[in-house]
Amino acid sequence: MHASTEEWLRYFRDNRDRPALPVPAPITGLEPALHRALVRALQCLHLGEAGEGRLAVEILRVRDPALDAALRETVVLYVAEEGRHAREVAQLLGALGARTLTGHHSELGFRALRRSAGHRTKMLTLAAAEVVGLAFYEVLASHFPHAPAVAHLGRVIAREETAHLAMQRFYFERVAAGSRAKRRVIHAAFRTIVGAGVATLTFDQRALLRALAVTPRDFALRCAEITRTFTRAA
């Protein structure tokens, strides 16, 4: 997508100014089971989007030859963009007459893992979360023609998660620094974390997926496709 750290920084600086999603009007008329399942899914997404603040502090002072000043600032803006996603998902929850949650078992598990880990593991865990998040926002984008605010949020955020994953790939190519062995280790870890994320999401959000006639297999196949955009040969 972009070939240098400066280009990535420019992308995130420009994107910081994209118009905020409008506060949606109250969303009524969804079938009650679908409404409930959508609220639950958005509450979990919100927790995932909101939980990254510490990385933005850590990334500025950690020693890492793969990070230059532009890429460090890029990661700070990347984390801020996830914060914007959290606010936009919270707005949508408000339109659905619901609130955000303060903790959920799967998200807490991921957070505990990230806290105990070094910044590269945190980045890789986030990169894997991009895959599952992107596939999920795509589902929102394509399955809510009757709730345009949901579809619009899905489209806008899916586009940004695509860029996030591409930036993560760019970073981890620098970490691997041309070493095929390092790249293999990174990709194997990445696939493992994605696999855990897919299993968790398809279980936790089974009610929504069922209501939308998305099978766990379809969801997993789409995640596998997205995963290959990260692991394909440079």
Ligand SMILES: [Fe+2]
């Ligand atoms: Fe996000």
Ligand SMILES: [Fe+2]
């Ligand atoms: Fe993201």
